[in-house]
Amino acid sequence: MADFVSTRRDGSVAIIIVDNPPVNALRQEVRAGLKDHFAAAAQDKTVEAIVLACAGRTFIAGADISEFGKPMAPPGLSDVIEVMENIKKPTVAAIHGTALGGGLETALGCHFRVAAPSARLGLPEVKLGILPGAGGTQRTPRLVGLEKAMTMIVSGEPIPAKDALASGLVDEIVEGDLTAGAVAFARKALAEKRPLVRVRDRTVEPVDAAKLDELTASLLKRARGLHAPAAAAKAVRWTLDVPFDEGLRRERDTFLELVRGDQSKAQRHIFFAEREAAKVLDMPKDTKAREIKRAAVIGAGTMGGGIAMCFANAGIPVTVVEAAQDALDRGLGIIKKNYQSTVARGGLKQEDMDRRVGLIQGTTDFGAVKDADIVVEAAFEEMALKKKIFGDLDRLTKKDAVLATNTSYLDVNEIARATNRPGAVLGMHFFSPANVMRLLEIVRGAQTAPDVLSTAIDVGRKIGKVPAVVGVCHGFVGNRMLRVRGIEAERLLLEGALPQDVDGALTGFGFPMGPFAMGDLAGLDVGYRVRKALGERNEIADTLVEQGRHGQKTGRGFYIYEAGSRTPTPDPEVEKLIVDTAARLGVKRRTIGREEILERLLYPMINEGARILEEGIAMRPGDIDVVWVYGYGWPVWTGGPMFHADLVGLAKIRDRLAAFAKQSGDKTLEPAPLLARLAGEGRTFASLAAK
Numbered sequence: 001m002a003d004f005v006s007t008r009r010d011g012s013v014a015i016i017i018v019d020n021p022p023v024n025a026l027r028q029e030v031r032a033g034l035k036d037h038f039a040a041a042a043q044d045k046t047v048e049a050i051v052l053a054c055a056g057r058t059f060i061a062g063a064d065i066s067e068f069g070k071p072m073a074p075p076g077l078s079d080v081i082e083v084m085e086n087i088k089k090p091t092v093a094a095i096h097g098t099a100l101g102g103g104l105e106t107a108l109g110c111h112f113r114v115a116a117p118s119a120r121l122g123l124p125e126v127k128l129g130i131l132p133g134a135g136g137t138q139r140t141p142r143l144v145g146l147e148k149a150m151t152m153i154v155s156g157e158p159i160p161a162k163d164a165l166a167s168g169l170v171d172e173i174v175e176g177d178l179t180a181g182a183v184a185f186a187r188k189a190l191a192e193k194r195p196l197v198r199v200r201d202r203t204v205e206p207v208d209a210a211k212l213d214e215l216t217a218s219l220l221k222r223a224r225g226l227h228a229p230a231a232a233a234k235a236v237r238w239t240l241d242v243p244f245d246e247g248l249r250r251e252r253d254t255f256l257e258l259v260r261g262d263q264s265k266a267q268r269h270i271f272f273a274e275r276e277a278a279k280v281l282d283m284p285k286d287t288k289a290r291e292i293k294r295a296a297v298i299g300a301g302t303m304g305g306g307i308a309m310c311f312a313n314a315g316i317p318v319t320v321v322e323a324a325q326d327a328l329d330r331g332l333g334i335i336k337k338n339y340q341s342t343v344a345r346g347g348l349k350q351e352d353m354d355r356r357v358g359l360i361q362g363t364t365d366f367g368a369v370k371d372a373d374i375v376v377e378a379a380f381e382e383m384a385l386k387k388k389i390f391g392d393l394d395r396l397t398k399k400d401a402v403l404a405t406n407t408s409y410l411d412v413n414e415i416a417r418a419t420n421r422p423g424a425v426l427g428m429h430f431f432s433p434a435n436v437m438r439l440l441e442i443v444r445g446a447q448t449a450p451d452v453l454s455t456a457i458d459v460g461r462k463i464g465k466v467p468a469v470v471g472v473c474h475g476f477v478g479n480r481m482l483r484v485r486g487i488e489a490e491r492l493l494l495e496g497a498l499p500q501d502v503d504g505a506l507t508g509f510g511f512p513m514g515p516f517a518m519g520d521l522a523g524l525d526v527g528y529r530v531r532k533a534l535g536e537r538n539e540i541a542d543t544l545v546e547q548g549r550h551g552q553k554t555g556r557g558f559y560i561y562e563a564g565s566r567t568p569t570p571d572p573e574v575e576k577l578i579v580d581t582a583a584r585l586g587v588k589r590r591t592i593g594r595e596e597i598l599e600r601l602l603y604p605m606i607n608e609g610a611r612i613l614e615e616g617i618a619m620r621p622g623d624i625d626v627v628w629v630y631g632y633g634w635p636v637w638t639g640g641p642m643f644h645a646d647l648v649g650l651a652k653i654r655d656r657l658a659a660f661a662k663q664s665g666d667k668t669l670e671p672a673p674l675l676a677r678l679a680g681e682g683r684t685f686a687s688l689a690a691k
């Protein structure tokens, strides 16, 4: 068996090394190894000081998340840390890469910490629906103060080494060889007879209670719907009220309660699903991504501009191509304005903005695509136009350029056939605003070459996106499911609900906004055009558009928006339109409860998700969850539609869908064969193997 923990010597300094690739997670063997090796070094009379270092790309990145939810095999991490912190010889953690969660808690079991300049340190447990469970909430405030600890623990955001040095979380930054620097630090501590103070014995500096309350409230505002951040904030405060050991005990109890809860299960599911979603099972092992040095974006509209920003933010030079000079100027102007507002908010330094803007070039010369290694087309959503563009790209781009379309609905295979190299074509579907939203649906065409697919995944990661690989169908995964929700939302209006009832049910569930407020934000004319092209009609939404009510941009849509405001106000005229339309269509309106509204909106989506799985459009149920959590605001603490379905129980969903189908006469609401089969067998979506 591999040595997860080993000790080597540098004179009288013992260097204990953790080696558990890829991220040195604290699996049971690592915990046991650390305990044994620290105890042995403590006993060994020839050892005067101890350095804890890690092999590979990072310091310990935390507990092994895959062990959560299973019975914990001893020793617990707190037991390991207890052994470490009671050693009467200087102990120094040497941190490179990321010291996260249990990793940072382990480092807090040492007397001292040194770090590489590029290291990052944090307690991201809240992102997994838990709180630090091995003393993090009790030790961190004793070292860095309550306010800093509160921010780190409640936000879960790691801090860079420089910041850690300033706040006292690390004692020194080591340029050059980190382990050698840590050994030198240990020797200096010995020579100077530095006092060996356990972090637990330090006193918490008192703070202004009102200021701390204000800080906590502002941190928790961003954690709407989540249980863990509030529990973590409470735990940090115990450092003021109870002795260390009592704080530790309470922290442990809260950790165990949270880790067993559905929120944490859901967030852990998303952690792993996010990493799986870009893994393509039939990708040949030796596939190599193509090198991307320069990008081009076709179209300087909202999407094109946002996509160009993504490349520039990642340091990739990008050329924006637009047909008319005025449209190009407008697009580039908006990009600049977006950056300026981030600078004004303090989110970006002026020099970084200048560098990014400098990476974006605009042109009306289509021939400029010749230098690009990847082209993302973000032109108007029209097949004829896209085919013309791809025909031109085929003639004008380098032989090995990757040609991507940002279409949200259209057939990527048909677009690919407009070229003589369909293997180079695929979809890269960004979500608005493209420079903010994390999801990137990568649409694999029938002929997309493996290395082209691999390049898109690689680029997606480089530009900070969460790539999810999906197949070709109308609307792919996200918009296809959104469409069925939209149909049901309109039906609910006719049957008795109002826009604010439908939207309220979804925001109550955890979405940032419901379909009608979202439609108003995006512009109701967008969906109108899509439906028209398909020969479909949405009685209420389409009438609104025909009345000139396009949403926020016209001050009126499903709601009214007072001048300059983004706050939706219900409109009696819309209510009248709904009531009249229902009467005209002979639909009898009734009171519909919030629970029924939710079921009617969410279950058809899950049903469509089952069809998407059956057709192989998504490889795994988790891929669908990733699409909805990162692209459409599905609340992460419910784990996405398919994970949520498993929690609700597939039999219940099957039965409700069957009832909805009967009641409405809409056969598409009948349970999908896969859903019916799994429900019948008492199984879950999670039990399916990927395909």
Ligand code: 3HC
Pocket: 022, 023, 025, 061, 062, 063, 064, 065, 066, 077, 098, 100, 101, 102, 103, 105, 124, 125, 128, 131, 132, 133, 134, 136, 272, 275, 276
């Ligand atoms: N446990 C188990 N597996 C982990 C893991 C962990 N803590 N962290 C990462 N992995 C796995 C990933 O699933 C991935 O597996 P795969 O290759 O099979 O897909 C592999 O390690 C590499 O991870 P990434 O692809 O994420 O690699 P990056 O280099 O992009 O990022 C990282 C590295 C920043 C460390 C990132 O993986 C990360 O944020 N990990 C989670 C860190 C974390 O949340 N730690 C706290 C855990 S909870 C805890 O410690 C509780 C304690 O208080 C008791």
